[in-house]
Amino acid sequence: MSETTYQCECGATLRFKQDLTLERGGTDRSWTCGDCGVPVPGVVAEKLSHQHPS
Helix, strand or coil: CCCCCEECCCCCEECCHHHEEEEEECCEEEEEECCCCCEECHHHHHHHHCCCCC
């Protein structure tokens, strides 16, 4: 399986769960860029949250 990456609008390349911040609100959870706080699309964030540095 290939590695998922996401280019945030702030310029950061997100690759792993460590690059994200989990925002919990009620029954929903959302992910934001760990550098700038911009929301990351849910499907992409879920994939990144399951990747670990080797």
